[in-house]
Amino acid sequence: MQLTPFDKQLLNVIQTGLPLTPSPFADIAAQLGTDEATVIDRVSAMKAQGVIRRFGAFFDADSLGYKGWLVAVKVTPEFLPEVAGAVNAWPQVTHNDERDNEYNLWFTLQVRDEAALAALLLEVERMPGVVEVISMPTTERYKVNVEFQIE
Amino acid sequence: MTDTVDQQIIRRVQGEFPLMPDPYRIMADEIGISQEELLARLNRMKAAGMLRKMGAVLQHRMAGFHGNALCCWRIPVERVNDVAAIMAPCTFISHVYLRQPHEKWPYNLYTVFHSHTREECLERVEAMAQDIGVTEYRVLFSRKNWKRSQLLLLHETT
Numbered sequence: 269m270q271l272t273p274f275d276k277q278l279l280n281v282i283q284t285g286l287p288l289t290p291s292p293f294a295d296i297a298a299q300l301g302t303d304e305a306t307v308i309d310r311v312s313a314m315k316a317q318g319v320i321r322r323f324g325a326f327f328d329a330d331s332l333g334y335k336g337w338l339v340a341v342k343v344t345p346e347f348l349p350e351v352a353g354a355v356n357a358w359p360q361v362t363h364n365d366e367r368d369n370e371y372n373l374w375f376t377l378q379v380r381d382e383a384a385l386a387a388l389l390l391e392v393e394r395m396p397g398v399v400e401v402i403s404m405p406t407t408e409r410y411k412v413n414v415e416f417q418i419e
Numbered sequence: 420m421t422d423t424v425d426q427q428i429i430r431r432v433q434g435e436f437p438l439m440p441d442p443y444r445i446m447a448d449e450i451g452i453s454q455e456e457l458l459a460r461l462n463r464m465k466a467a468g469m470l471r472k473m474g475a476v477l478q479h480r481m482a483g484f485h486g487n488a489l490c491c492w493r494i495p496v497e498r499v500n501d502v503a504a505i506m507a508p509c510t511f512i513s514h515v516y517l518r519q520p521h522e523k524w525p526y527n528l529y530t531v532f533h534s535h536t537r538e539e540c541l542e543r544v545e546a547m548a549q550d551i552g553v554t555e556y557r558v559l560f561s562r563k564n565w566k567r568s569q570l571l572l573l574h575e576t577t
Contacts, residue, residue: 285474288461290454291440304440311475312438321478321567325432325461326471332421332429338518338529352565364566367489367559371524374489374559375566402521404529410503410515412471 269317274302278310279319334378336406337385339392340371347397348373354395358388371402421469424452428460432473484533486540486560491526493555499528502551506530511543526557 271279277300286292294304314320329336343351348366355364355375364375379385385403393401421429427450437445447457464470479487494502499517506515514531534540537560544558
């Protein structure tokens with residue numbers, strides 16, 4: 269999808285945030301010098317095309333009582349797709365990547381208690397091909413910002 | 420903290436957002452509260468830092484970012500705050516987290532670097548390493564992304 273200069277401007281605005289007001293798209297349209305229908309139309313198109321991965325509310329997991337962990341798994345390459353697929357199926361898992369390292373599968377998850385984490389990690393450890401599992405809890409978040417200003 | 424109305428709101432607004440002129444009225448109707456109450460509660464959650472934002476997250480590869488790496492740094496504990504203060508303002512770094520290291524993986528500061536290419540990403544990591552005077556770090560590019568999602572909070576009972 270070819271993004272027009274207007275699309276890029278619009279993406280930069282809606283990444284920062286949609287106003288919490290009765291007519292948020294009209295507010296953005298006024299800011300960008302266009303009309304409400306154009307804003308809604310372009311947002312819908314870019315969402316349908318996958319440029320916008322998700323549109324809606326993003327909550328802070330910490331303040332709702334969740335704790336984040338980064339888990340690294342060393343798995344025999346032929347078993348990796350199977351292990352990655354099983355990990356993906358857990359709703360607590362937010363990111364899951366195969367990476368260039370001896371620990372070749374890395375995922376992050378959010379849990380409310382350590383017993384839930386331990387149960388999930390035990391499941392991973394018991395999967396065929398899994399050699400080792402290590403986990404690192406988040407102790408402080410200095411920055412969380414998933415905005416990409418587009419030039 | 421949150422009451423049951425807040426929890427209903429949190430569940431609803433993480434779902435499909437109505438791309439209509441009056442999205443909050445539509446969602447308020449579904450929850451069974453007024454638009455004014457929904458907006459007041461969302462504004463309160465935003466002020467409290469509970470609601471990070473209402474808006475869009477982009478598919479960053481589609482937005483032209485192809486060099487994305489998880490960089491793990493081993494920083495002496497007494498320098499962590501200073502180093503984080505240098506990294507956090509960088510627009511090409513989206514996450515700066517401190518984690519408790521593991522004996523087999525002794526890195527404590529975790530950052531995600533984004534660039535248009537891998538080469539550009541590596542240059543930025545190397546420049547940062549020089550800036551902060553740290554030599555122990557690992558750059559982990561993704562070979563394949565299996566999942567990237569936002570946890571839908573309070574959808575589960577646990």
